[in-house]
Amino acid sequence: MKELKKILALNTGSSSIKFALYETGEAEKLLLTGSLIRIGHEGGGFVVRDDRGITIVSESVTVPDHDAACDYLFSWLVSQGALYKPDAIGHRMVHGGPHYSRPQVVSPELIASLEELVPYAPEHLPQALKAVGQVSKLFPGTLQVMCFDTSFHTSMPSVARFYPLPESIRSEGVRRYGFHGLSYEYLLSELERQGGSEAARGRIILAHLGHGASMAAVKEHRSIDTTMGFSPAGGLVMSTRTGDLDPGVILFLLQQDKMNAAEIKAMVNRQSGLLGISGISDDMQVLLSMESQNLKAREAVDMFCYRAKMCLGSYAAVMGGLDTLVFSGGIGEHAAEIRRRICEGLGFLGVFVEASRNVVSSPVISPDGSAVTVRVIATNEELMIVRHTLDIVAGTVYRP
Numbered sequence: 001m002k003e004l005k006k007i008l009a010l011n012t013g014s015s016s017i018k019f020a021l022y023e024t025g026e027a028e029k030l031l032l033t034g035s036l037i038r039i040g041h042e043g044g045g046f047v048v049r050d051d052r053g054i055t056i057v058s059e060s061v062t063v064p065d066h067d068a069a070c071d072y073l074f075s076w077l078v079s080q081g082a083l084y085k086p087d088a089i090g091h092r093m094v095h096g097g098p099h100y101s102r103p104q105v106v107s108p109e110l111i112a113s114l115e116e117l118v119p120y121a122p123e124h125l126p127q128a129l130k131a132v133g134q135v136s137k138l139f140p141g142t143l144q145v146m147c148f149d150t151s152f153h154t155s156m157p158s159v160a161r162f163y164p165l166p167e168s169i170r171s172e173g174v175r176r177y178g179f180h181g182l183s184y185e186y187l188l189s190e191l192e193r194q195g196g197s198e199a200a201r202g203r204i205i206l207a208h209l210g211h212g213a214s215m216a217a218v219k220e221h222r223s224i225d226t227t228m229g230f231s232p233a234g235g236l237v238m239s240t241r242t243g244d245l246d247p248g249v250i251l252f253l254l255q256q257d258k259m260n261a262a263e264i265k266a267m268v269n270r271q272s273g274l275l276g277i278s279g280i281s282d283d284m285q286v287l288l289s290m291e292s293q294n295l296k297a298r299e300a301v302d303m304f305c306y307r308a309k310m311c312l313g314s315y316a317a318v319m320g321g322l323d324t325l326v327f328s329g330g331i332g333e334h335a336a337e338i339r340r341r342i343c344e345g346l347g348f349l350g351v352f353v354e355a356s357r358n359v360v361s362s363p364v365i366s367p368d369g370s371a372v373t374v375r376v377i378a379t380n381e382e383l384m385i386v387r388h389t390l391d392i393v394a395g396t397v398y399r400p
Contacts (some may be wrong), residue, residue: 001154006023007022007390007393008085009092010089010092010385012130013127014123014124015037016036016039017131018034020382020383021032021141032084032237032383033047033049034049035247037064038062042062048399066131071134074134089389090134090146090147091131092128093148096146097114097120100150101154104146105144108144111132114146147182147385147389150177156341160224178216179210179212179214179228180216183381184330188218191375195375202218202219203323204247204326205218207312207327208328209308209329209332210329210331211330213308215311227244227308229231237303237308239283240272240273240274241272274287277300278297287300288301288335309345312325316349325374325375326375326377327339329379330359335376336359336361339354339374386392
């Protein structure tokens with residue numbers, strides 16, 4: 001029997017912290033999962049669910065910042081006694097820059113290195129680094145591991161990795177990094193479990209469609225391209241992010257004194273996407289419910305699907321065909337209508353969706369015998385963090 005270890009996975013976002021506690025041994029066993037949302041805003045909440053999905057804590061809470069949020073979350077964990085005390089803690093780090101292609105044990109040198117990367121991901125890295133610091137204070141001596149969302153995409157070839165910019169700019173680290181890597185790692189492992197090793201080695205498009213949305217082209221277990229680039233704001237249309245944008249738009253806004261840098265940052269990350277197009281909501285389900293009566297809601301949904309379909313087709317071309325398409329994320333897993341629209345008209349690629357399967361989000365939504373298998377797989381970034389952390393605890397991967 002393997003020694004049982006409790007591993008806490010922390011997924012720190014710009015205004016939330018998601019967490020999951022697993023007991024690891026012969027297999028991973030979920031003990032708790034939860035979240036603290038709307039950090040720095042009114043109307044926040046703290047929710048914890050047990051291994052059966054039953055809510056054991058549901059509290060309204062307002063915390064001013066991520067330090068206070070960590071204090072609140074960890075104080076609750078400590079109050080539960082030894083039962084939920086973690087032996088190790090894994091963190092999702094959005095950005096690993098050009099140097100980190102695998103999980104790393106937290107050290108002062110690593111923290112200093114990542115602090116230099118804050119300008120690369122200012123919406124996410126500062127908060128995640130604060131969580132690391134709080135853990136060090138509240139759980140001194142506990143092993144901490146950083147798991148990077150960019151690591152999965154370090155295999156991208158240079159034609160996909162670099163922008164057509166002068167070497168002097170590229171040498172400063174301005175390149176396409178890609179994100180949602182922990183999600184893609186998990187989806188690839190689940191595809192192998194469900195479809196076998198041959199399916200996992202084939203030509204695959206993974207579509208993580210949620211508040212943040214991206215796609216990745218994967219071949220022979222390697223990421224060969226992905227929609228997000230230098231930052232998580234690039235690529236597909238998202239809930240509040242622009243996705244790909246002509247750089248001339250930014251130049252125009254700056255040169256004509258329409259906006260300053262801070263205003264452009266807010267527009268690109270928080271005021272655009274589904275929200276910006278519709279002027280109504282950043283929630284896909286809300287927009288779907290309104291599109292028959294509201295032109296702007298319909299335009300937002302249509303643009304989301306159009307850009308996703310365009311990307312899907314381009315990745316199939318790059319890979320010389322397609323064997324498997326996987327939908328995941330909040331929209332990808334739950335919005336059957338969006339899946340239908342994205343796949344509609346792609347029969348020339350071998351992509352078909354069977355309505356009766358799609359409407360109930362079956363694991364496989366393509367007809368039997370289709371050239372391309374279309375799947376719906378729920379992602380689990382926290383479990384991927386746990387697995388990476390356990391590997392380091394067990395000494396099966398590199399430790400500095």
